[in-house]
Amino acid sequence: MERDFWLSRWKNQQIGFHEGVPNIFFTEHFSKLSVPPGGRIFVPFCGKSQDIIWLCNHGFSVAGIELSRLAIEQFFSESGLVPEITAAGPLERFEAGRITLFAGDLFDLTADILQHVDAVYDRAALVALPGSMRQDYARHVITLTAGAPEFLITLDYDQSAVTGPPFAVPEAELRSYYGASFNLDCIGSRDIPGGMKGRCPAREYAWLLSRLR
Numbered sequence: 266m267e268r269d270f271w272l273s274r275w276k277n278q279q280i281g282f283h284e285g286v287p288n289i290f291f292t293e294h295f296s297k298l299s300v301p302p303g304g305r306i307f308v309p310f311c312g313k314s315q316d317i318i319w320l321c322n323h324g325f326s327v328a329g330i331e332l333s334r335l336a337i338e339q340f341f342s343e344s345g346l347v348p349e350i351t352a353a354g355p356l357e358r359f360e361a362g363r364i365t366l367f368a369g370d371l372f373d374l375t376a377d378i379l380q381h382v383d384a385v386y387d388r389a390a391l392v393a394l395p396g397s398m399r400q401d402y403a404r405h406v407i408t409l410t411a412g413a414p415e416f417l418i419t420l421d422y423d424q425s426a427v428t429g430p431p432f433a434v435p436e437a438e439l440r441s442y443y444g445a446s447f448n449l450d451c452i453g454s455r456d457i458p459g460g461m462k463g464r465c466p467a468r469e470y471a472w473l474l475s476r477l478r
């Protein structure tokens with residue numbers, strides 16, 4: 266999607282994707298990724314997700330990136346945290362305790378700026394992008410994180426019935442993006458209550474991506 270699409274969503278607070286509580290799928294299954302205690306988790310397209318707080322409460326550090334500065338400001342103010350804000354190349358870095366959030370475009374983030382991460386958590390990031398951008402997104406995240414394991418949530422539904430975002434990403438498509446680098450293991454799925462925007466059934470899938478040896 267265009268940058269302006271997301272910036273205007275945040276400006277107008279049209280953020281139906283924001284759950285407001287930690288994602289149940291994520292909290293149930295994240296331990297299966299076996300991230301070392303105290304590990305650093307990269308959260309692309311982090312919005313103001315409460316999953317960041319959940320990760321910190323479970324001893325992890327978080328590095329997120331989010332296009333909307335407003336989303337990041339809201340994240341810190343709603344969490345009662347006061348970040349230190351510094352420049353990081355073309356991005357801004359907001360830091361408080363174990364949380365570092367970069368404001369700006371994921372495609373401007375470099376491995377040098379991000380620094381080492383132990384795992385990636387992708388909820389509503391890959392599926393937020395149209396098909397034309399997903400391969401580039403997947404490649405960029407793999408490069409940035411040196412192929413760190415990923416916990417990734419996808420959706421599947423009849424794309425001809427509803428236009429995204431969020432977009433349907435069927436298994437074969439997911440494998441086309443990640444299969445050359447990772448083993449993909451589907452560890453759970455569930456129907457989305459009310460389907461996709463009430464227009465067709467939809468199902469959510471949780472995937473563990475572990476590096477091919």
Ligand SMILES: C[S@@+](CC[C@H](N)C(=O)[O-])C[C@H]1O[C@@H](n2cnc3c(N)ncnc32)[C@H](O)[C@@H]1O
Binds near residue numbers: 284311330371372
């Ligand atoms: C569907 S929301 C998901 C937010 C969050 N992951 C969650 O679960 O609530 C997608 C987010 O990606 C952000 N975004 C879109 N394109 C981006 C880009 N190129 N770089 C960084 N963030 C981006 C949007 O501003 C939006 O907040």
